[in-house]
Amino acid sequence: MMINARKMLRENNLCVLATCNDNLPNSSLMQYIYDDIGINIFMLTLSGSVKYNNIIANPQVSLLIDNRSDVKQVGLPIMALTVYGKATIVSDSQKQQALIDQLVDKNSNLTILARDGHCSVIQIKIERMLLLDGVNDKTTIEI
Numbered sequence: 001m002m003i004n005a006r007k008m009l010r011e012n013n014l015c016v017l018a019t020c021n022d023n024l025p026n027s028s029l030m031q032y033i034y035d036d037i038g039i040n041i042f043m044l045t046l047s048g049s050v051k052y053n054n055i056i057a058n059p060q061v062s063l064l065i066d067n068r069s070d071v072k073q074v075g076l077p078i079m080a081l082t083v084y085g086k087a088t089i090v091s092d093s094q095k096q097q098a099l100i101d102q103l104v105d106k107n108s109n110l111t112i113l114a115r116d117g118h119c120s121v122i123q124i125k126i127e128r129m130l131l132l133d134g135v136n137d138k139t140t141i142e143i
Contacts, residue, residue: 002141005131008065008081009034009041013107016064017043017122019054019087026050031107032063033099039143041083041124042090042099044113052120055087061124082130090121099123 017030028051032043041063045052055061063083090096099121100114113119129141 004079004133005081005129005141006036008067008079008131009083010036012065012067014065015041015083017051018062018064019051019058020060021054021057026054030063031103031110033102033106039126041085041126042103043122043124044100044103044110045120045122046113046116047118047120051122052089055089055122059086059088061085061087063124077133080132082132083124083126084128084130085124085126087122087124090123096121 013031013033015030015032017028019026019028030043032041034041061084063085064080065083066078066080068078090099100119103121104110104114126143128143131141
């Protein structure tokens with residue numbers, strides 16, 4: 001199942017990021033890139049945004065990635081991958097710029113956000129994943 005999970009991470013670029021602070025959950029539709037070597041996910045946000053502040057206060061996050069767009073095209077069973085991990089804000093300016101460039105290369109609609117002086121990069125170190133294949137088949141993957 002690890003192969004299917006990594007395939008979903010590589011082949012998609014859209015997820016829902018869930019953060020929480022003071023028992024107030026927040027969900028954000030996000031575009032990302034995946035580093036399968038370091039098992040990290042990277043995305044952009046603005047300093048001071050709700051998700052940014054939530055991550056500073058509580059770095060435990062989850063992501064939801066699914067294949068619903070593929071299902072509509074070819075009638076495949078629905079697969080959903082929940083990723084659990086620890087988020088940090090990338091502080092090294094050279095690493096941050098390299099990641100911003102990679103994110104914009106893969107997701108050109110992030111260009112305006114990337115040019116904002118308050119743009120920050122979120123790094124999520126994957127700790128475990130839950131892969132749902134159809135309605136009943138689930139597999140937990142520890143990293």
